[in-house]
Amino acid sequence: MLTTNPFSVLSETVPSIAMQSLVIVMGLLVVLGTLLDIIHKKNVKYFFENAKKAKKSAKKTLTTGEKTAVVIKTITSDIATTSELGAGKRRAAHLLGMYGTILFWVGSVIMIFCYASPTSDTPLIWPIIWHMGAIMTFLGGFWFWLFLRVDVYSEAHPWYRIIKADLFVLSLLASATFGLIWSFLQSLNLNNRWYDKLFFILFVISNLVLFGGVYWSKFAHMFYKPGAAIQKNLAEADGSRDNLPPPADAPEQYGLGINREAPKHY
């Protein structure tokens, strides 16, 4: 199963042009949903107004080189390793889900656009990337959704209470889970029985909800969060610091400090 390109097998019944068109439509849905979200929340306008304010209270003017260094540091630390989540389970689950999703989507696009015909000879690496991505998304996503969600962890709500904020994570999990089940059933060669087709339809529906629901879900956080991290680090570098005080420079007289405890005292 892990080394089989599920889209190549699928192309015996569904034309590859239909699969490619669906991927393009989903990409357009993401762009449209994000634009509508930006117009509705006015967050980009807020972001630039905030940046203008920060520039006024800046203590020093950053050169292009310094700005580039800050952006590179933000990409390698804040974005690539989600360092704002600290060292802990939330960060591990987020990294599993984030890199799993990236591999899953990259694998899907490559296999659908390059190797989606019954005669395609797919290099082994792409089906492995697709399946590993789906498994990582499945593990990281369910770890987060069942145990680490703040609703469960801090607000003491039961894990089965579903709210609008779950639309993104649940549709992503459904997409990875149904994709894996579909690929597994397809590899069993069930002689045209309905099982794999059912899970293929569920896979398509979950993807439509995931990519079509951007306006209502948290999907666009993957575009906003990097922007906010860059702005925060630029504000630290130019001294404006969003009006925050500078880091304490003479801490030794105050002893060792205390450890931050995980929020669990509700």
Next chain:
Amino acid sequence: MPTFVYMTRCDGCGHCVDICPSDIMHIDETIRRAKNIEPNFCWECYACVKACPNHAIDVRGYADFSPMGHSVRVRREEEKGTISWKIKFRNGTEKDFVSPITTKPWGKFIPKLSEADKPNQEEINSQILYSEPNGLNTKKDLPTISKDSFKKGVYY
């Protein structure tokens, strides 16, 4: 000045939900970020502002002076044991302060009353409170005031 949350900074970790003594910091059901559900009930204790690891919580100044550009922000660095404040006045003056964290680890100084000896009637009538004088870091007798002097202006 009640608190509010910068949504771009918040990552929904729940530290403020956990620490709020008024139980008004909650998680938004649409975007899973923290929010102050009832600013009128905010004690302005700054506990959530200090606890937030992402500096995502700020206080909203009252409408009569907040448009003038003041700011009061705090940075908590547990590893250094410091609380730093930056006060920005309306005339542009800025002042920075650094103080030690005096918070004790959770539960360390909560007395286990159920395991303590039951007070006798004399102790109940005494003006010395539970754990005094040892709890005040002294072994000296504490001063008391004669009960007769209480009755000069108050009758009960």
